[in-house]
Amino acid sequence: xxxxxxxxxxxxxxxxxxxxxxxxxxxxxxxxxxxxxxxxxxxxxxxxxxxxxxxxxxxxxxxxxxxxxxxxxxxxxxxxxxxxxxxxxxxxxxxxxxxxxxxxxxxxxxxxxxxx
Amino acid sequence: xxxxxxxxxxxxxxxxxxxxxxxxxxxxxxxxxxxxxxxxxxxxxxxxxxxxxxxxxxxxxxxxxxxxxxxxxxxxxxxxxxxxxxxxxxxxxxxxxxxxxxxxxxx
Numbered sequence: 001x002x003x004x005x006x007x008x009x010x011x012x013x014x015x016x017x018x019x020x021x022x023x024x025x026x027x028x029x030x031x032x033x034x035x036x037x038x039x040x041x042x043x044x045x046x047x048x049x050x051x052x053x054x055x056x057x058x059x060x061x062x063x064x065x066x067x068x069x070x071x072x073x074x075x076x077x078x079x080x081x082x083x084x085x086x087x088x089x090x091x092x093x094x095x096x097x098x099x100x101x102x103x104x105x106x107x108x109x110x111x112x113x114x115x116x
Numbered sequence: 117x118x119x120x121x122x123x124x125x126x127x128x129x130x131x132x133x134x135x136x137x138x139x140x141x142x143x144x145x146x147x148x149x150x151x152x153x154x155x156x157x158x159x160x161x162x163x164x165x166x167x168x169x170x171x172x173x174x175x176x177x178x179x180x181x182x183x184x185x186x187x188x189x190x191x192x193x194x195x196x197x198x199x200x201x202x203x204x205x206x207x208x209x210x211x212x213x214x215x216x217x218x219x220x221x222x223x
């Protein structure tokens with residue numbers, strides 16, 4: 001069974017930093033693009049960042065320069081370094097596998113709350 | 117960036133109804149158009165990819181169609197499990213955009 005499990009969320013003050021992790025199992029991790037998608041409380045889905053199988057990285061304008069996506073295929077893991085956090089970054093952060101222009105496998109999410 | 121506008125934002129329907137949700141793109145997009153279902157407190161679930169391809173395990177009452185800037189998700193006969201939120205999503209040039217969502221409620 002393919003599974004994605006996120007971790008690393010928490011409560012952080014504005015301007016703070018966190019490192020999110022996503023562990024993958026049941027798939028050939030190195031073959032797929034991997035992504036982060038977030039959802040603010042009571043709001044819709046927002047794409048955050050993607051990393052290709054060749055480790056090319058892409059970001060939404062709202063996080064570019066503050067967030068860094070990376071992957072470690074030896075550990076079947078995806079990461080998101082989030083810096084200079086703002087109140088508006090408060091959300092559930094989902095790890096998702098990319099395929100066919102869509103996100104076909106999702107984790108359960110990890111929550112970042114940015115508050116003073 | 118390409119904007120995706122879904123309508124309606126809320127839809128009230130009954131079990132057995134046929135319902136359609138529309139997603140309009142701010143410019144013509146390729147066939148990288150997907151639809152998701154999300155229930156409260158859960159991760160989204162992929163239903164349709166590449167406009168009209170049904171994801172494995174998704175019931176055949178779900179279907180997608182469209183081209184250019186207008187796309188639709190149709191549920192042919194609503195079942196109790198279908199009351200949820202639905203999102204469209206496009207992919208273009210290493211960027212993804214979601215519609216704002218449609219909440220499907222029981223009438």
